[in-house]
Amino acid sequence: MHEINIEEKVLHKNDEIAVGTRAAFRKMGIFAINMVSSPGSGKTSIIEETVKRFGPKADGIAVIEGDQETELDKERLLKCGIPAHQITTGRACHLDAEMICSALEWVMEQRNLKLLIIENVGNMVCPAEYDLGEEMMVAVLSVAEGDDKPLKYPALFNAADVLIINKTDLVPQTNFDIERAKENALKINPGLKVFTTSCTTGEGIDEWCAFLAGLAIKGTEVKI
Amino acid sequence: MHEINIEEKVLHKNDEIAVGTRAAFRKMGIFAINMVSSPGSGKTSIIEETVKRFGPKADGIAVIEGDQETELDKERLLKCGIPAHQITTGRACHLDAEMICSALEWVMEQRNLKLLIIENVGNMVCPAEYDLGEEMMVAVLSVAEGDDKPLKYPALFNAADVLIINKTDLVPQTNFDIERAKENALKINPGLKVFTTSCTTGEGIDEWCAFLAGLAIKGTEVKI
DSSP, X not given: OHHHHHHHHHHHHHHHHHHHHHHHHHHTTOEEEEEEOXXXXXXHHHHHHHHHHHGGGGGGEEEEEEESSOSHHHHHHHHTTSOEEEEEOTTOSXXXXXXXXXXXXXXXHSTTOOEEEEEXXXXXXXXXXXXXXXXXXXXXXXXXXXXXXXXXXXHHHXXXXXXXXXXGGGGGGSOOOHHHHHHHHHHHOTTOEEEEOOTTTOTTHHHHHHHHHTOEETTEEOOX | OHHHHHHHHHHHHHHHHHHHHHHHHHHTTOEEEEEEOSTTSSHHXXXXXXXXXXXXXXXXXXXXXXXXXXXXXXXXXXXXXXXXXXXXXXXXXXXXXXXXXXXXXHHHHSTTOOEEEEEOOSOSSGGGXXXXXXXXXXXXXXXXXXXXXXXXXXXXXXXXXXXXXXXXXXXXXXXXXXXXXXXXXXXHOTTOEEEEXXXXXXXXXXXXXXXXXXXXXXXXXXXX
């Protein structure tokens, strides 16, 4: 009980910072999304494909990368020609609002920024509890992980607004059933918007990008 | 700084309980292993294949299953004919020593138990910090997750004694390089013993089972 109280205090403090960060993003006309998944579900690859699809319009996109160690993901994204900022969390298993708030100066230096993609630390559990000031949480599930995951890790699927079922090209090599995964996820959260994608075949990337392009903040369309 | 102190106190208390649990396991002649990985790396499938391979000798094996929700994994293992006990952690993202200690009564009820497999909550980050009283921590990495994971999540690979690189049948469909993954893991922890397995083709399962069968506690061979 004592531990829970401490945890709730930490989360309460986090939420307060997130409210301020969200207000700052909105003021700047930035739509922020928080991508959450297990390690290796393909978050970075989805961002790379998204940037490629937007082409010159990708000028309006920037990425904050969260990892325990290394700047490998930041380097991958810089190669795509978009601004990327790495947060290494050390022992921490998730990004928190304070870390994002500390990156606000970097965010404000990015010109014409419309869409800020925050790629969280690879972890299907803890990041779900930490509001980063985003407008939208996107859960990513690779088909290699199994279609039972929404039932076994409901917190993420409950907190998310969008679910991307990724690596669909691997379905023939697995016993993953896309319809069952969707059903399981919608059982947890009937409001989830679901996309199915493959960065190898390109399946679903256009739909995902069209959705991103159509996102609005306070009635203002985000044109990217 | 304040948060770190609290975390260290929690870990210190955990370690104290783990010392007692380990002593109890040793006294009972039980070799306990703690399997840690991201969700969906194939931990449960590896246990199923292990049980099948041991055949009638699998009498000496029992499993404690950790998940945030559901008893799906316990049910899978009961179908294999071995005793399984489910711990659902709710919001907690890892098993801790107290949870395992609470399962000791169940453990003691299992007759002729030689090998206790603890399947942790699917999470590559936090479980690495929590000693459960095991003799050996086994990290599992699916090839679908990418060969850069040991560098990005070093804590687990540093804490583990064994690394199983699983789902090798999917290598042709990915850009995973087994040798690079091994190199990356051994850079973090040169003492890691590495197995490569596939529960689909059966690759490496014999080697893994031979290793398990040969495990010793205090000089006494564990015969399973």
